[in-house]
Amino acid sequence: MKILGIETSCDETAVAVVEGRKILSNIIASQHAAHAPFGGVVPEIASRHHIENLPAILEEALQQADVRLADIDAVAATYTPGLLPALLIGLQFAKSLAFALKKPFIGVNHLEGHLNSVFLDDPSPQPSPTRGEGVPIEYPFLGLIVSGGHTHLYKVEAFGKYILLGATRDDAAGEAYDKVAKLLGLGYPGGPKLDKIAHQGNPQAFRFTQPKLGEDSLEFSFSGYKTAALLHVQKQNGDLSQSFVQDLAASFQASVTDFLLDRIVAASIRHDLTNWVVTGGVAANKALRAKLEKEAQENGCRQYLPPLNLCTDNGAMIAYVGGRHLENKKYSPLSLNAMAYSELAKCE
16 A cells, blocks of 8 residues: 655655555655754744645655555644644645545654654665664564654554653753754754764763653653753853864763663663664764664664664655554544644553
8 A cells, every 4th residue: 555644743844655664755855944044943934834845745755656646545644743833734735635535544643653663664774783684673662762852762562552661851852952052053953963073072071960860760851961061151151162062062962872871771671672763863863873782782682773864754654654554444534633742652
């Protein structure tokens, strides 16, 4: 079955066509240039660009997949969580298509899309000692979604069966990256820029204290990292030298990635989960990927990460999840509304 997937939860306009696990097309229109002057995503601007982008992106996705709209078996779209105005644009577009084509419509939770992005065929596999090429992902597994809007840790027992083990109490990891990058004058989006410059600095130059959330907690908190970074910047009295920026970026990144890995290892031991899945925009972070590789080897575990183009928001992951729900005859009514916030599962 060929599934059309539409994703507009934030500032990426994305449309994809997926058949089973095979990606036939995966088109993403970035809005970074539109939001850069504001240092972050402006919902109204994002929505306007989604309206402008969707018709052209749809046409491009169909052409790349070499299919017609009539060949599509179902339409899937993100309905939650995300920026409400942005979600509404993609959701209404998808429902209109499904109605006109007389095809099933499936609303997809954005978080479920990320968790399952690793099941899509990778056209450019990156074998590693912990994930040999062609090694299937076995349930149950530990799933960490880490991005600009989300930091969630799950026990995934099967498709559609998710247990929330911990989430952030305040900011998401990617949001903290962007805000610290802004403090350092690195521009927007700051996460990838901070990751790049951090490799040129000393990760032990500045001290960041990990949050104290309780001995048994698997939750996250990143607001303290932002505050500590702000205090270090303020002490410079406006003199942000290149070496200072590099060292603070390196120290911040080292502490945040250590914190993420500590939670993964703790959850892995507590719940006896030897398969680790890490997804979301921050999963593209080079430092985090390197530490995951090392920790997985040391703990006798296997780690799975999507290719870089599937770490950020994309339509392929939405189409794949939509296809799985279609197989289970789980459709959505055309009355389905967008929701700015929702959990994929309750905390255990």
